[in-house]
Amino acid sequence: MYYVAKVDSDKCADYKCNMCTLYCPEANTLMFDKENNTSWVDEDRCKGCALCVYVCTDLLDRSCITMEMAQAQEA
Amino acid sequence: MSMKYITPAETFKKYLPKDYVELVDYGPFGKSQEEAGPGNMGQFKELLEEHPMCSGCWMAYFIRVIFAALPNPEETVTLGTAGCGRLAISQAAVPFIYGNYGDQNAMASGLTRAFRLRFPEKHKDVITIAGDGGTMDIGFSMTMHSWIRGEKFTTIMLDNEVYGNTGGQESGMSPQGAVLKMAPEGKKFGKMPATDLAKAAGCVYIVRLSPTNIKKAAQIIRRAIFVAREVGPTFIHAYTSCNIEYSIPTEEVFKDAKEKEKGRFSFDEYMTDAAREVIERVEAEEKAARKARKEAMKAGAM
Numbered sequence: 001m002y003y004v005a006k007v008d009s010d011k012c013a014d015y016k017c018n019m020c021t022l023y024c025p026e027a028n029t030l031m032f033d034k035e036n037n038t039s040w041v042d043e044d045r046c047k048g049c050a051l052c053v054y055v056c057t058d059l060l061d062r063s064c065i066t067m068e069m070a071q072a073q074e075a
Numbered sequence: 076m077s078m079k080y081i082t083p084a085e086t087f088k089k090y091l092p093k094d095y096v097e098l099v100d101y102g103p104f105g106k107s108q109e110e111a112g113p114g115n116m117g118q119f120k121e122l123l124e125e126h127p128m129c130s131g132c133w134m135a136y137f138i139r140v141i142f143a144a145l146p147n148p149e150e151t152v153t154l155g156t157a158g159c160g161r162l163a164i165s166q167a168a169v170p171f172i173y174g175n176y177g178d179q180n181a182m183a184s185g186l187t188r189a190f191r192l193r194f195p196e197k198h199k200d201v202i203t204i205a206g207d208g209g210t211m212d213i214g215f216s217m218t219m220h221s222w223i224r225g226e227k228f229t230t231i232m233l234d235n236e237v238y239g240n241t242g243g244q245e246s247g248m249s250p251q252g253a254v255l256k257m258a259p260e261g262k263k264f265g266k267m268p269a270t271d272l273a274k275a276a277g278c279v280y281i282v283r284l285s286p287t288n289i290k291k292a293a294q295i296i297r298r299a300i301f302v303a304r305e306v307g308p309t310f311i312h313a314y315t316s317c318n319i320e321y322s323i324p325t326e327e328v329f330k331d332a333k334e335k336e337k338g339r340f341s342f343d344e345y346m347t348d349a350a351r352e353v354i355e356r357v358e359a360e361e362k363a364a365r366k367a368r369k370e371a372m373k374a375g376a377m
């Protein structure tokens with residue numbers, strides 16, 4: 001098992017910021033949904049580095065992202 | 076490549092891989108930086124794809140920025156060499172050439188010349204992207220000769236101050252005293268003065284940076300490409316840490332890049348007068364185009 005990033009969409013939508021998405025080392029992974037104003041994580045691509053947590057929590061003091069155990073998905 | 080080769084015939088679209096179709100429909104080909112550039116990453120399909128670089132790798136992050144900043148991806152070719160970066164660069168939707176160790180700038184010299192003969196009517200952007208070992212150690216002579224001869228392409232050095240891909244040997248770019256797996260007593264001499272060497276060898280636009288500000292990093296990548304089209308060799312020396320070999324906890328990779336920015340990767344931009352002219356002209360054109368697009372949008376909304 002390993003950790004992946006999870007975005008609290010309700011909290012994130014208050015900020016409309018799209019900042020964490022700019023600093024993920026993975027491409028097409030931490031995405032921003034413009035209609036709902038929230039970022040979201042493609043869990044299959046996330047490598048669990050927590051760089052996005054640093055951006056959202058340490059740099060911006062918004063704390064919308066947490067690292068959580070990836071859930072095994074039914075095939 | 077060109078837009079013509081990238082765009083599939085409508086009838087075949089449904090048979091093509093989903094990732095490819097998404098790239099054509101939602102990728103940056105033929106789009107402006109505001110539509111699909113570093114400022115809105117996460118909102119379009121990127122040229123870079125899944126890659127095997129380590130979790131939290133700042134080099135992988137900077138490679139993502141390079142591809143998002145390309146002024147004309149459909150007319151670009153990248154060249155690289157053995158090292159961590161090529162693992163991601165080779166996974167991008169831009170032709171990538173991989174030769175023998177360290178010969179990226181020699182290949183790029185020939186390629187740039189061939190493009191100029193074959194396509195005199197357009198700009199084909201050639202960019203070498205390699206590690207500090209590939210650029211300043213093993214590929215050193217070819218890097219220097221391409222600069223001395225004034226070859227018109229962009230060289231980007233991904234400096235993680237170590238041979239990351241082969242498990243931690245010191246490089247010419249490791250700082251003095253660096254203790255690495257295969258330099259257990261600490262490196263005995265100092266970091267090579269890469270940007271000074273570039274200047275002495277005739278590069279016309281040179282930047283050293285730690286890419287903590289994505290918009291600034293993107294602007295520099297574009298400047299280096301625009302200047303190389305017209306004036307001469309351009310060089311970007313970027314800090315792209317190796318969290319594995321320097322034992323940086325991944326959540327602190329960004330913080331480390333900010334610290335380095337205050338030290339040996341302090342921002343430094345050099346340009347010749349001819350390079351400045353190109354930059355001022357292109358950026359004024361871009362500004363005018365942005366304004367025109369905004370006005371057209373406003374008119375459309377009314």
Ligand SMILES: Cc1ncc(C[n+]2csc(CCOP(=O)(O)OP(=O)(O)O)c2C)c(N)n1
Nearest residue numbers: 157158159176206207208209237238239240
């Ligand atoms: C001729 C030759 N010698 C040695 C190697 C082994 N080799 C692969 S990558 C590498 C060094 C990579 O260091 P660097 O260029 O700094 O890139 P990094 O992996 O740190 O990004 C070496 C020596 C090789 N591939 N070819």
Ligand code: SF4
Nearest residue numbers: 012017018020056064
């Ligand atoms: S940095 Fe935080 S608030 Fe901003 S988009 Fe990301 S998760 Fe949302």
Ligand code: SF4
Nearest residue numbers: 024046047049050052
């Ligand atoms: S944990 Fe790392 S890989 Fe995963 S979304 Fe955040 S920045 Fe991207």
Ligand code: SF4
Nearest residue numbers: 129132159239317318
């Ligand atoms: S070894 Fe270092 S430079 Fe190479 S992918 Fe891993 S963290 Fe990045």
